[in-house]
Amino acid sequence: MRREIFLLEEVDFRPMNSRRPLEYLTWLTRYKKEDETRSVPTLTSGMSIxxxxxxxxxxxxxVGITGHPQFKVVTLWQCRGGWDGGWRQMMEIYQGVDERLFLSDIDDLRFSAFSRPLGAVPGCPPMDELPAEPFYLFESARVRPGAALDYLEAVRTERAPLLAEHGHRLVGLYEVLFCDTEAVTLWSVSLDDHLAMQRARDAALGLDDEVAPDPRLLDWSKRAREFLEGPWRETLLARPQPREQRTSG
Structure with a gap:
């Protein structure tokens, strides 16, 4: 079985305009839904695949209040077929860069975008359909050079069982490719489980005496520092509600 390859993209919208993220997500999901019926890859007049x-x-x-710039969209792309599948198709449009490559239906909608190519590591759950939870915990970890695989193995064997007890389901376990200093994980979670785990951690710190503490959450933070070298951050992502559901009733 070949390795699964993904692309994670973070898109910013400035000047701050609260409508632009929704416009972009609506356009993007409609655009890609049309592609699911395609039997062969094709190029648009603007050279997009x-x-x-x-x-x-x-x-x-x-979710900006958890540490993201406001306003922002995060997308996860699966390259079906791995390196020789979706990744190759994306790369082929850069062979002899055509001027049409710089034309887009969404020019001036996005301010900037940052992409990370990701490689699934052993134990990464297969990507079929994402769980139907409303929130996802997105972790980006800067690790010591060469330590990404060791860190992700520790996440899989030590952290994932612990977080599962707190309602967090591991969705993605990725090495950031073309560098040796970053790892990404993705977890699905409900709002209630997100809040409960934060309180269990507070209680372990002695900052909440109304719930049971879970000192293992603090133990993991110490364990993770054996692999980390730079910034480590967790932020939350929300799945937009389909337009037909937002307007019903």
């Missing part, structure tokens, strides 16, 4: 092998696995609104 239309292919079912470049699958929009997840499209999220970044």
């Amino acid at each position: 239309r292919s079912r092998d470049i699958h929009l696995a997840g499209a999220f609104y970044a």
Whole structure:
């Protein structure tokens, strides 16, 4: 079985305009839904690739109060077929860069975008359909050079069982490719479980005497520092509600 390859993209919208993230997500999900019926890859007049092998696995609104810039969208793309599938198709449009590559239906909608190519590591759950939870915990960890795989193995064997007890389901376990200093994990979670785990951690710190503490949450933080070298951050992502559900009733 070949390795699964993904692309994680963070898109900013400035000047701050609260409508732009929704406009972008609405356009993007409609655009990619059309591609699921394509039998072969095709190029648009603007040289973008239309292919079912470049699958929009997840499209999220970044919850700004958890540490994201406002306003922001995060998308997760699955390259079906791995390196020789969706990844190859994306790369082929850069062979002899055509001027049409710089034309886009969404020019001036986005302010900036930052992409990370990701490689699934052993134990990463297979990507079929994302769980139907309303929130996702997105972790980006700067690790010592060369320590990404060791860190992710510790996450899989030590942290994932612990977080599962707190209602967090591991969705993605990724090495950031073309560098040796970053790892990404993705977890699905309900709002109630998110809040309960924060309180259990507070209680372990002696800052909440109304709930049971879970000192293992603090133990993991110490364990993780054996692999980390730079910034480590967890933020929350929300799945937008389909337009037909927002307007019903």
